[in-house]
Amino acid sequence: MTDWSGYLYLILQGALVTVELTLMGSVLALIMAFVAGLGRLSRFFAVRALATAYIEFFRGTSIFVQLFWVYFVLPLAGFELTPLQAGVLGLGLNVGAYGAEVVRGAVQSIGKEQYEACVALNLGRWQGMRHVILPQALLLMLPTFGNNAIELLKATSVVSLISLADMTFQANIVRSQTGNTMLPFATILILYFAMASAISWGVRTLERRMARGLDGVRT
Amino acid sequence: MEWDWDFVWQILPTLIQGVKITILATLLGSVLAAVVGLAIALLRRSPNRLISRPVGFFAEFIRGTPLLVQLYFIFYVLPDIGILLPPLVAGVIGLGLHYGTYAAEVYRAGIDNVPRGQWEAAKACNLSARQTWTHIILPQAIPPMIPALANYFVAMFKETPLLSAITVLELMNQAKLVANSYYRYVEPMTLVGVFFLIISLFSVILLRWLERRYGRIER
Numbered sequence: 001m002t003d004w005s006g007y008l009y010l011i012l013q014g015a016l017v018t019v020e021l022t023l024m025g026s027v028l029a030l031i032m033a034f035v036a037g038l039g040r041l042s043r044f045f046a047v048r049a050l051a052t053a054y055i056e057f058f059r060g061t062s063i064f065v066q067l068f069w070v071y072f073v074l075p076l077a078g079f080e081l082t083p084l085q086a087g088v089l090g091l092g093l094n095v096g097a098y099g100a101e102v103v104r105g106a107v108q109s110i111g112k113e114q115y116e117a118c119v120a121l122n123l124g125r126w127q128g129m130r131h132v133i134l135p136q137a138l139l140l141m142l143p144t145f146g147n148n149a150i151e152l153l154k155a156t157s158v159v160s161l162i163s164l165a166d167m168t169f170q171a172n173i174v175r176s177q178t179g180n181t182m183l184p185f186a187t188i189l190i191l192y193f194a195m196a197s198a199i200s201w202g203v204r205t206l207e208r209r210m211a212r213g214l215d216g217v218r219t
Numbered sequence: 220m221e222w223d224w225d226f227v228w229q230i231l232p233t234l235i236q237g238v239k240i241t242i243l244a245t246l247l248g249s250v251l252a253a254v255v256g257l258a259i260a261l262l263r264r265s266p267n268r269l270i271s272r273p274v275g276f277f278a279e280f281i282r283g284t285p286l287l288v289q290l291y292f293i294f295y296v297l298p299d300i301g302i303l304l305p306p307l308v309a310g311v312i313g314l315g316l317h318y319g320t321y322a323a324e325v326y327r328a329g330i331d332n333v334p335r336g337q338w339e340a341a342k343a344c345n346l347s348a349r350q351t352w353t354h355i356i357l358p359q360a361i362p363p364m365i366p367a368l369a370n371y372f373v374a375m376f377k378e379t380p381l382l383s384a385i386t387v388l389e390l391m392n393q394a395k396l397v398a399n400s401y402y403r404y405v406e407p408m409t410l411v412g413v414f415f416l417i418i419s420l421f422s423v424i425l426l427r428w429l430e431r432r433y434g435r436i437e438r
Contacts, residue, residue, distance in 0.1 A: 060419035061412045062377035064391060069412055072404040150283065157285035161384060168288055181295040189284045189292065196283030 004183070007174045011184065014170030015191055021084070021156045021166060022195070025091035026149050032096025033145075037103025038129070051100065058097035063155050066090045071162040083164040087156070095152045102144045106137040139210050146203030150196045157192075167191060227406050230397045234410055237393030241379045244310055244389060248379075249372040251315025256322025256368075260330065261352075263323070278320040286317045287381050294385040310382035318375045322368055329364035330356060366430040373422045377415065390414060 032054075039051030058066065067090040074081060081089065110133050118128030160169035171184040178184075262274040281289065290313040297304060304312070333356050341351040383392035394407035 056420075057416065060423075061415040062380050064378075064380035065408070065412050065415055068391075068395075069408050072398070073408050076405055154283075154285040157287040158381065160287070168285070168291070171288070172291070175295060181299055185288060185292045185296055189280075189288055192284040192288065193280050 007178065007184070008187070010174060011167060011170050011187055011191070014165055014167035014188075017084075017164065017166045018153070018156050018192075019195070021087050021091065021159060021164075022149070022153045024088045025095065025152050025156070028088060028092025029095035029099050029148070029152060030145075032093060033099025033103050036096065036100035037107070040100065040104050041107060043125075055097045055100050058094050059101075063090065063094045064158050064161070066094055067158060067162055083159065083162050086162060087159040087164050087166075091152055091155055091159070094155070095148050098151070099145065099148050102141050102148065103137070106140040107133060109140060110136055139207070142203060142207045142210065146200055146207075149199050149203070153192070153195055153199065223403070223406060226401070226403060227410065230401075230407060230410070233393050233397055234390060234407070234414070237388065237390035238414060240307070240387065240389040241376070241391075244307065244314065244379050244382060244387065245372065245376040247311045248314030248318065248375055251311060252318035252322050252371070252375065253368065255315055255319025256326050259319060259323035260326035263327065264330070278323055281317060281320045286313060286378055287384060289313050289317060290381060290385050306382070306385050306387045309385055310379075310387045314375055314378065314382075317378075318371055321371050321374075325364045325367045325371065326360070328367075329360040332363065333360050362433045365433045366426060369422075369426055369429050373419065373426065376418065376422070380411075 036051045036054050039047050040055065042048050042051070067086065070081065070090045071083065071086040074086075107129075114132055114136070115128065118132050123132065156166055157168040160166050160172065163169070167188045171188045174184040175181050259274060259278050263271050263278070265271045265274075290310060293304065293313050294306065294309045297309075337355055337359065338351070341355045346355065379389055380391035382389050383395065386392070388396075390411055394411045398404045398407040
């Protein structure tokens with residue numbers, strides 16, 4: 001048995017990169033989800049078409065291909081990206097497209113009477129969205145967003161293939177240096193599972209907090 | 220960077236070879252996932268907690284960890300305990316297990332959607348547990364879940380590029396080999412994206428048809 005603690009440190013360093021990627025990717029995904037999701041509900045055809053094209057493109061091709069494309073092809077077009085930037089961009093855009101459908105679904109599922117109430121109260125489109133529709137829709141989106149965040153966490157492992165030193169990458173290094181396969185992979189599987197559990201716990205807590213006081217309102 | 224059509228025609232046959240493997244892996248993985256999913260869904264309903272709890276945890280664990288790491292685990296760790304698998308087999312097992320846990324949720328929802336009266340009627344007709352499942356519950360539960368299952372199989376198709384990490388010569392791997400030997404990334408990577416987009420668009424059409432044909436039980 002070689003000095004395992006040194007290798008464990010290496011894996012934990014990778015875990016930090018994974019967490020970093022997940023957080024930054026989630027932020028970008030959240031922004032894209034709202035932009036594209038609301039864009040799909042826009043009055044203007046051009047905005048709708050653009051949002052639909054974005055969503056279908058990123059949902060239609062795989063995250064792996066997108067990451068490779070961002071990392072290998074964009075530099076040739078003059079966009080030099082570090083692996084971390086490429087990773088965040090690829091992950092955020094991909095998961096954002098899935099999130100956009102969640103935003104759209106949640107906004108559309110809000111009852112017609114809410115929109116009519118907005119009109120009756122003489123709220124503008126943006127005001128109604130901001131103060132009436134979104135606060136209700138957000139609660140509906142939250143559980144699915146949690147699942148999307150876990151998908152994003154799982155997708156971060158793919159960045160190891162564009163030479164970003166995340167947890168999976170480090171585990172592979174440990175494997176090639178020690179020849180021990182069981183320990184590094186079992187370690188990162190457990191770490192990934194712990195992170196996923198943390199996300200789902202966080203989302204559940206947030207959901208409970210946001211649903212507070214709505215017991216009688218929502219059926 | 221300029222687009223070279225001659226190069227595209229030159230590499231197309233190689234990529235088509237990859238597409239075949241990609242589709243083969245998806246089909247085999249789907250069959251395995253459908254079977255594994257049903258097994259997990261049924262075992263999780265077992266009245267014996269010693270069966271339902273560990274199976275439930277196992278499924279949660281697989282869903283909370285990245286497919287890529289699971290593939291590494293199957294491909295690199297299992298040989299240590301004497302199970303040597305060819306890359307494609309390891310890949311299909313990984314895909315099948317991973318998506319089996321997703322399919323299990325679909326089965327669970329489908330089974331829960333069968334009205335209670337059907338169970339009671341089966342009991343009243345003195346059917347055994349096995350007869351109840353095969354003649355009453357599953358025939359009613361499975362058709363409504365076909366669109367949802369197909370959705371996951373499309374998702375699985377988009378994850379097949381991960382198999383390139385365990386040396387399966389599917390589309391992505393062929394593209395990488397071509398790109399590395401000619402040192403041109405634009406065409407192979409873009410073509411991979413285009414292939415995925417085309418097949419995904421077709422599968423969306425197929426999905427819509429499945430939804431019309433088998434229909435969801437609307438809320």
